[in-house]
Amino acid sequence: MERLLSDYSYxxxxxxxxxxxTVASYTSDVELFLNACDVQPxxxxxxxxxxxxxxxxxxxKRSQARLLSSLKSFFDWLIMEGERKDNPCDAVDMPKLGxxxxxxxxxxxxxxxxxxxDLGSWTGRxxxxxxxxxxxxxxxxxxxxxxxxSSLYLSEGFVRVIGxxxxxxxxxxxxxxxxxxxxYAAVRxxxxxxxxxDILFLNRFGKSLSRVxxxxxxxxxxxxxxxxxxISPHTFRHSFATHLIENGADLRVVQEMLGHESILTTEIxxxxxxxxxxxxxLAHHPRR
Numbered sequence: 001m002e003r004l005l006s007d008y009s010y011x012x013x014x015x016x017x018x019x020x021x022t023v024a025s026y027t028s029d030v031e032l033f034l035n036a037c038d039v040q041p042x043x044x045x046x047x048x049x050x051x052x053x054x055x056x057x058x059x060x061k062r063s064q065a066r067l068l069s070s071l072k073s074f075f076d077w078l079i080m081e082g083e084r085k086d087n088p089c090d091a092v093d094m095p096k097l098g099x100x101x102x103x104x105x106x107x108x109x110x111x112x113x114x115x116x117x118d119l120g121s122w123t124g125r126x127x128x129x130x131x132x133x134x135x136x137x138x139x140x141x142x143x144x145x146x147x148x149x150s151s152l153y154l155s156e157g158f159v160r161v162i163g164x165x166x167x168x169x170x171x172x173x174x175x176x177x178x179x180x181x182x183x184y185a186a187v188r189x190x191x192x193x194x195x196x197x198d199i200l201f202l203n204r205f206g207k208s209l210s211r212v213x214x215x216x217x218x219x220x221x222x223x224x225x226x227x228x229x230x231i232s233p234h235t236f237r238h239s240f241a242t243h244l245i246e247n248g249a250d251l252r253v254v255q256e257m258l259g260h261e262s263i264l265t266t267e268i269x270x271x272x273x274x275x276x277x278x279x280x281x282l283a284h285h286p287r288r
Contacts, residue, residue: 112227188202
């Protein structure tokens with residue numbers, strides 16, 4: 001099975017150009033399923049898939065949908081490889097998902113988090129630059145972690161980003177983010193080796209900052225600012241898009257900046273905007 005999973009992982013990474021995190025998640029889902037079923041993949045039935053999904057009672061509907069997508073992808077690959085003639089997941093209904101509205105920060109909350117950073121150390125300047133980039137450019141955490149110095153065109157006002165599927169896009173960068181990057185660049189530590197010379201955000205060892213470290217930093221700064229919401233680096237991306245649309249930005253422009261494959265993904269932020277003014281109306285309604 002180890003060889004089979006290795007070949008499947010290679011297919012996801014090379015042929016489907018999935019991100020390392022997605023590849024790891026899909027492969028892990030399939031491995032857990034095969035271990036639980038304890039049968040050859042070529043003999044798995046729809047009933048076994050359904051039984052396995054029903055046994056994962058603690059999973060949310062969204063997580064169940066992700067799991068089913070992983071298994072469907074795996075069995076589609078087996079069909080391509082000539083190991084099966086059918087996909088047992090085809091007979092399994094996808095869990096019905098409600099419209100997901102991500103948590104967003106207000107402009108005041110974003111400002112409070114930015115202002116809570118202690119700029120007295122080089123790590124503080126780095127963290128402020130990270131927050132400005134996450135919010136000011138709407139980057140994914142993986143895009144921020146992998147941001148390279150050679151991809152910064154600060155005088156021209158944009159950065160070059162490599163997003164999902166190794167797709168490249170140019171993202172405008174505002175004055176606040178440019179200033180924060182320049183202040184950090186002045187105190188950026190020496191890289192551990194030539195491998196990290198072009199990486200913008202370094203840890204205290206001079207190596208690439210990890211996704212987990214960036215996640216923890218964001219949560220700690222939110223706590224320091226007194227923001228009680230459950231947030232992550234992605235919250236800044238959601239907030240950035242929502243605030244753009246609230247201020248009248250064209251949906252296609254926001255789609256381009258965020259690197260969304262489909263505009264339907266971007267449309268979620270119009271629903272967030274609607275829910276915001278709906279709450280405001282109901283809060284001040286004369287018949288409340």
